[in-house]
Amino acid sequence: MVWDLYTRKEEYHSQHLDQHDRFISAHGAYQDILDPAVSRYLIHNGFRPDYPEDKPFAVCLTHDVDEVYPPYRHILLSSITCLKKLDFNRLRRQVSWKLHEKEKSPYRNFREIMDLEKKYGACSSFYFLATHSDIRRFRYNIEDLEDELVQIHERGWEVGLHGGYYAFNDLEEILREKKRLEQVLDKKVIGYRNHYLRFQVPGSWENLTRAGFLYDTTLGYHDRAGFRNGMCHPFHPYNLNTEGEVNILEIPLSIMDVTLFDLGKSSEEVWNLVKRLIDTVASYRGVICLNWHNDSFNCPFKNTRKIMYEKILEYCYSKNAWMTSGENIYSWWKKNEY
Ligand SMILES: [Zn+2]
Numbered sequence: 001m002v003w004d005l006y007t008r009k010e011e012y013h014s015q016h017l018d019q020h021d022r023f024i025s026a027h028g029a030y031q032d033i034l035d036p037a038v039s040r041y042l043i044h045n046g047f048r049p050d051y052p053e054d055k056p057f058a059v060c061l062t063h064d065v066d067e068v069y070p071p072y073r074h075i076l077l078s079s080i081t082c083l084k085k086l087d088f089n090r091l092r093r094q095v096s097w098k099l100h101e102k103e104k105s106p107y108r109n110f111r112e113i114m115d116l117e118k119k120y121g122a123c124s125s126f127y128f129l130a131t132h133s134d135i136r137r138f139r140y141n142i143e144d145l146e147d148e149l150v151q152i153h154e155r156g157w158e159v160g161l162h163g164g165y166y167a168f169n170d171l172e173e174i175l176r177e178k179k180r181l182e183q184v185l186d187k188k189v190i191g192y193r194n195h196y197l198r199f200q201v202p203g204s205w206e207n208l209t210r211a212g213f214l215y216d217t218t219l220g221y222h223d224r225a226g227f228r229n230g231m232c233h234p235f236h237p238y239n240l241n242t243e244g245e246v247n248i249l250e251i252p253l254s255i256m257d258v259t260l261f262d263l264g265k266s267s268e269e270v271w272n273l274v275k276r277l278i279d280t281v282a283s284y285r286g287v288i289c290l291n292w293h294n295d296s297f298n299c300p301f302k303n304t305r306k307i308m309y310e311k312i313l314e315y316c317y318s319k320n321a322w323m324t325s326g327e328n329i330y331s332w333w334k335k336n337e338y
Helices: 002-007 037-044 072-084 088-096 110-118 142-154 171-185 203-210 257-262 267-283 300-318 326-335
Strands: 058-065 125-128 158-163 191-194 253-256 287-291 322-324
Touching: 002 037, 058 158, 058 326, 072 300, 110 142, 110 300, 125 142, 125 191, 142 158, 142 171, 158 171, 158 326, 171 203, 191 326, 253 257, 253 267, 257 267, 257 300, 267 287, 267 300, 300 322
Parallel strands: 058 125, 058 287, 058 322, 125 158, 158 191, 253 287
Antiparallel strands: none
């Protein structure tokens, strides 16, 4: 049971996929995904990871950069929200970038996000798209963001690849996107998460390893918060077809902004769920991985998401967590040979 959950055996050749080929959580044999059963088993059998400066657990902070320029729907909803609140300064920023400078787009907000995290002694990973094709619309040209990418890297935050919609089962496409991002950044990238959390067990892990990635953070449910394979620690996936470990570190995703707020829950209910997950991971000396899209930070009609993120930083800071990027978690895990 623990082994099947850990390896995601039921996802091999599963027919229970949604329109984006993603495994649907409701079809999982193990439904108590707020309980990290596999990590619990490991801890009860002597596993005890440590963290820098004796921190009791870690938080892996990540941002998928899907949008750099607000699509028209966002501009409209943001404008309505600002008008309702008579917030004309904010309204100006939401609309004026389109007329003047693209650099002033409200979603080119990486510095603001880094400044916020710095206040709590944290840093994070930004995963950027570097593809020409997307299922919905053109997103952005990564070449236009060169200065921002360099700045993110120079401040000690991480730039990783947000693999395109069509990349998860296409090695050639992953290689193309990786190369394109590395050319702009002028540095190797080691971290990955696929757009829409599209993922194939175990094929995506194998492709990412072949492409030279050292860690992935895609393995979470798009429709539910929790622990998809019962783990609240990073791990090396096991391939049941080849009967061997895959040489990549998976830092499983537990909480994504979109999932939380799409469930129609109140802020209080969302917070209770988030707090429960953080407390659980802390009690197992684990790593909890969060994905907060960059457009959650400067989008007037999604203000609750930004407020929730700050609340999480504040809470984890008070619990003395190590709040850091995927890259730093990877290096620590490798150094300690966990
Ligand atoms: Zn995405």
